[in-house]
Every structure is written in structure tokens, then in C-alpha cells.
Amino acid sequence: MRVALLTEGARPHPPRGAGGWCDRLAEGLPEHDFELYLLTGPQGPTAGARPSPVWRAVRETALWGRRPGGRAPGALRRRRYAGAYEELVRALVLPGERAGFGPGLYRLAASAREDGALPAFLASAHARRILERTWRLPGADTSAGQPLVRDVLVAADLLEQCLRPLSAPWYGTGPGGLGAADLCHVVGGGPAALPALVARQLHGVPFVVTEHGLHLREQYLGHPPRADGRAGAGSKERPTGDDRRQWAGHEAPYRWPVRALLLSFFRALTGETYRQAAVLTPGSVHDQQWQRRCGADPARTRVVYEGTTAVERPAAGPEPAVPTLVWAGALEPGRDPELVLHAFARVRAELPGARLVLYGEETAPGYRAHCAAVAERLGVAPAVDFAGRPAALAEVWEAGTVAVFSALSQRRPRLLADAMLSGRAVVSTDVGVAREVVGPTGLLVPARDPGALAGACLALLRDEERRARLGLAGRLRAQERFGVERVTGAFREIYLELVSQYPAFPDGGGGGEGGPAPRPFARPAEYWLADGRAGAPEDGGGDTAGARGPAELAEAV
């Protein structure tokens, strides 16, 4: 089976399937041919660039950076582009026309496939005029902030970048085309899903969407509103809010109307992706709820936890001599290290010998000093150790008696699962994925409650037998859920199930029945047994297939 794996791999950020998830998947399923389709930056794929040899081919297209060259379309073609683009933009800004997103997108993709002038059109003054006119329509969703010329320029550029995958040279049924693949596997969602959507539309290729940490939610969280009138607003803030804002890290450079348009684009894209996807595999039940909210069909959703190689790691050795709480995470307000400091002050009042080790680096300059000052104020500074970045995660858990998580939100299970795999008992705030990951094998406390956290820590520190029991149960639970084989096994089944429902070559390329050279076993047996051949467009018609030469057929195969 030929699997086209689509993901983003833009420097300086690691690819979406971080930690070699995609590589592990391809290695775990050697019976299939994997081809990697990467959306990269202008500098090419991630550093250490040698792609793993499991990939039969690696193809890239630049997602951001300089606009690819190319001539603008002529007047006639421009009208076609303009019509499609206007439909797309109307779907983004007019609440009543949301349904036009998909058709507009596919029309743009079809035009781009014909002459490749899409980037030049999107950057043209004509496209900007369309964007401005639609954006300022009476019913448009900009009631709260009128876009200015600056916003039109920035938004047009952003849309151009977002739509770049539409003009990637990946479509068609020839070698290297997505049409020749049996299925697409999108890892990470977002713009990486665009080629899969187009391939689904053009060639009927089904696609799977795997998301570890939802792209859409990251977009919402990653574009904090730009605080323009900062000086005035700050004084009215509550102190905690002010505090949080002080460490808020970066601010997106987009004004409100641009943010609204951009997020609207991602929302529409996510909705369309979820509707068209044959199977969705979110990384947690928590993410599944989000996906369902964005239009995913629960019947086509299967939770596949992100596998981790830490499963093979042996359990952590003997506990340290001094009762020690260990905390790991980025030092930032969202991970709430202050809560663990407050809780630790209470623990230390009961157990004067206790220690606290915090691993991780600050995300905003000065936050670590702020935490140190909090520890100083609480009088626990001598027993608190800011250990920075560890050499390996295993030694983090080794250093502690109990692993503590105090975050305000847990969107990904990676770190929690890693702690559980060490065999140490886990105390976590009951947010995000914590409940489903930890389950009955750890203690969950409400967020922002130092008393509860201190109570849970004390209970575990004082009861060695319970600690060991919970730690072992947690290790077994994590081994069962986060093993790599589990991921490969799940996708082996999903792939087989998909090809059984979708014809291999809907436009007749290697079709079984009508072609001049029927290939035995071109389709799995399940295909003939499946009831509703879901998503099968016109099946390999005899005429079209007969008209194709054998060479082309072989090429398609």
C-alpha cells in the first residue's frame, strides 16, 4: 500500500510529529511504502536533515518565506481566480456563507493546477481589492473592528502563505502525485491537510488525520490579542492577571481584524478537514472533545495515544534518601510553578526535611528569578533547587520521591506519561488530559489549590507502601497505553480498513474490473466484501480505462 504522509517540517521548529513519530510509524509498518510530503520553510527541512531511509521518497514545498515566482494570470483566468477567491473570503467573513469555504478552496486548487499562477494572483492588487471589498461588506463579521489598509495587506499576505500548498506540484496520478497513493496520512492538521483535501477532491484518495495537540487550539492560544493601549489597561487589571501578562512571552503582531480573519480561516479549514477525513486519530480523549466540537464525526474518530520509546526504559531506581518532590516543565505561568512552591511551603511545615527540585527552563526572561523570590518569601528557598534542563528525562524522575504536576492546563500527555513510566507516584492538577492519562494510578487535585496539592503530596510522602503501589500501577498503565507497537498496530488496522472501503484507483488507473490489464489482487478482499463502498465515485469505467495506454497504467501503479 502506498501511504503519502503529509506534515509540516519547517525550521526552526521540529516537525509536528515531534520526536520522530512519523519515522517510528513508517519503521513499524514496513509492509507499506511510505512517501513523505513536507511543508517546509525557505531553509528546507529540519536540521540534521537526512531523512530516515524508511521513506521511499521525500518531497518538499516551502510553506513560508519568499513568495514563489510566477506570472500573474491573464484577464480571463484572473476572473476565474477572482470568483473562487471571493467565494473563499466571503465564507471567512460572512457568517451566513460558511458553507462556501470548501467549494471556493477546491475551485482555487483546480485553477492553480491548471496554470500555477495562484501565488502571483493572491499577491496581486486585484486579490487585495477583493479582500477589502468583501471584508467591508455590511454583514461581515468585523463588527468590532474595521480593517485598515495595513490589515488588508497583512491578511492578503497571510492568506497567500496559507494557500501555498494548493500550488504544490503534488497532484495528479503520475509518480510523486498524491493521486497515485492509496491513502494520505496527515500528521498535525492545519495547512498540511490542504493537499490531502485536494487529493480527496481530485482523486478520491481517503485521508487520516493524526493530531497530537490540536492545530486549531494552538492557533487560538498562540495569537494572543495584541495589547495596543497597554499602559492604560494595565492599571485596572487584577494583580494576578497583570502578573500573567507580564510573563506572557511573545505577542502576535496582528491586529484584531487580521487575527479574526486568520483564525476564521483555520477554523473553516479544520472543519472542512474533519468533515472530509476518513478517520481522525486525536492524541487524547480531551482532544477528541475539541474535534467533535469542530465538526468531527465521533463514529470516525479513534483515540491513538502518542507512543513513546520511554516504554522500554527500566523503572527508576531507589528513591532518594530525603523525601523529595520533583517538578518538571517549562518555567512559565501556565505551568504554575508558583503553586507547587506554595504547596511545598505547607509540606515543609509538616515534613521539615523535604526538598523540591524544579526542572525546566524559563520561557520569559526573569521568571525564574521571580519564582526564586517567591520561594524566598515563603521561607523555603534553601530546600528548593532550580535544576535547569536535565540531560535526560529519566534522571528527572530518578531524583524525586513523588512527581508533581501543577499546570493550569495539560494539553499533551507526553510528560505525564513519561513520569508514570518511571514508576514514581504522580500528583497532578486535574486539568486537560491529566484525568485520562493518570486515571486511578495517581492523585488528582483541583488546579490553583495549594492546600489540596500539599495534602496529596504529604499523603504520598508519608505512605511508602501506597507510593510504591501507585507508582507500579501507573507504570503498567502507561506501558499499556503509550507503547509504540500500540500506535503501529492501530494504524495497521486503520489503513487496511480504509483501503477496503475506498477503491484503489477511482478513475480507473489500476482498477480491477474494467481495465485492459486487470491486475489480480489489486484490491484487498475486504473491498469486495465491504457493504457501502464509502466515498467511491464513478468506479473504473471501461472506456476511460481502456483509453489509457499500458505505459500510463504502469506509471500509475
Add this chain to the structure above:
Amino acid sequence: MSGTASLGGSADPVREVMAEHRELCERAVDPLEIAAGLEEAGLGPDAAARCRHADLFSLAEELYARVPRRPPPPGPVGPRRRGAAARAALTAAALAVLPCAGVAALGARWPVLLPAAVPLVLLPVLTAPPAGSFPPFVPPFVLPRRPADPLGPVPPPRWPAGSRWRPAALGYGLGLAALLLLPLAAPGGDRSTAVALALAAAVSAGSAERAARWYRQVGHGHLGAAATLAEFRSRMRPVLPVAVALHLAVLGALSFAALAVSAVVAPRPGPGHGGGLLHLAAERAGPVPWAAQGVLGLLLVLPALLARCGRPGAAALGAPAGAAATLGLLVLGRPLPSALLLGGGAVAAALLAYAGAVLGRAGSHR
């Protein structure tokens, strides 16, 4: 409803959440953003249940409906670097006038002209604003990604800083060098007048740089103030003539001063020395040299404007074209002022028309 109201505000748990997250709700673009923000702040299904909602999403929808949108007002465009423009103008003037003065002092021979041309060729590169200063453009996918590394920040993205050393900038510099050195190298005519006018033009390279930066700054301001592209164009329409006229006025004043100095330093031999310095300066150059000087001024300022407003290609074409046209007429045997007036004038007229069409567009000002 009245029952709820009589219980007081604190009895409505939604109101508490609303008060706590008012800013988030006011600035959210849709309910999902509120849901994501609430989740990020540590609220979960139990908080939603306290507010009598099935999940966080429906709580977010209620908040979105109850809190009016109030996006942040358009803020200041950004810090202006006051000294940068003046520094660039002075650098440009110094870079242009020193080689010209050298050529004027040492004579226009190849061993002098070639080294003198080097700083002039490099002038556009050295005075260019730092690449990517506007807009603070960040691609949508890269900035907001949450750190994939759970233990710390990922290093901030580094953009491939657009190099200043573009071939287009060097082409523009080549044209600039040719334009400024040609009057010094051309034979014939009144040597002292030609030198005075050429030095004035060289100093005015600084004013051309300043005018281009001012034009860009005005355009930048209007980008954040104009509501529509048409309004932007109508706002920008008077700005280009003003920028060009300012530059020409500066050039005129400089030329007049240079002529006066040359009248003092190298007085014309012969009788008829009445009427004071102003009169002397005015009579040193006739209408044709003055017009040629004006054309030279246009050929200096228009490529600068084009280069600073995102058309380096046009600048790299225009400046050498003006010099080439002048040189062509010189070779055909016309004296320098009229060659500059006719050949350079034609190119300047074409450049002016092109700049008038192109520079008013919003796309030229990012």
C-alpha cells in the same frame, strides 16, 4: 429572570467567570477562543458544571454572547527611529560628495574615477534601512506554535534576514556613480561652474535619501490610518509631488550656494563685475544648466524613492538609463548640460510617470 436578579450578582457563577476573564471575552474572535482561553486558565468540566453548563464550550458560548466585543483600538504605528533618517541622509551626502570632490581636485582621469566610483556604487547598499524593518511580518504557522519541548522554550525563530547586498541595489549604485561623475568627467564648458553644480548635486544625494525616507514614513503612517485602498491612494496622491519638490528646492539652494562660492573662489576674468555676489552667482549658469541640474535632481530622487518603496528593480534600471542616455548624447557631440537635459530628461519623465503610478499603491509601502 427576576429571581436570578434578586439573588444578586454573586449568585450568578457565570458572572464571576465573566468578571475574571473579561479581557479574554472582549477580545475573543469567536467562542472557541474563549473556550481555549478558559481551559488554559485552569477551568475544566467541573467549572462548567458550576455554571450549569454541560461543557466548557457552551459556557464559552454564553460568555461570548453576553460580553460585547471590544477589540483593542488601533495603536501607535510603532516607535519611530528619529535619528536614523538624518544619519542615513548625512551618510549618503558624505559618501557622494567626497569622491566627487576628489575627482574635482585631482582631475577626471581613469585612475581617479574608478576608486571614486566605489563609494558611490556602495551608497544605496550602505544607506539602506535594515532589511525587514516593516512590517514585523511573521508567518502564521511558526510564531504561535507551542513549544514541542515540554521542558523549556524553543529558541525564537530566526528569519533569513534579507540581505542588503542585492544586485538591484548595486545596479542603482552604478547608475548613481555614473550620474554624479559624468558632469565632472565631461569635457568642455565652464569647468568651475560644472564642478560647483556637480558638488551640489552630490550633496543633494543626502536630501534624496531623506525625501525617500520621508515619503515612506508618510506612507507607513497612512497605511495605519486609511480605511480603504482607494482612500490610501487619494491620501498619497499629493505626497509624491511634495517629496520631489522638497528635494528639488534643496538642490536649488545647494546649487546656488555652490555657484556663489565658485564666483568668489574663481571669479570670471574680464570686466563687468558689478551687482554683488548674488548677481554673480545667478549669472554664472544660464537656464539650460539650471534645467539640467533639475533633471539630475529628478534622476537622483526618483530611483531613491523607488528603491525605498520596494521597487529596487526599477531603480536599478532608471538611474543607469538616465546616465546612459546622457552619455549617448555626449558621444554624439552635444555639450553636457543639453545632453543631460534631453537624454536624462526623457528618462526622468518616464521614471516620474512610473513612480506616480506605482508609488501611490498600498503594496509599495510595506
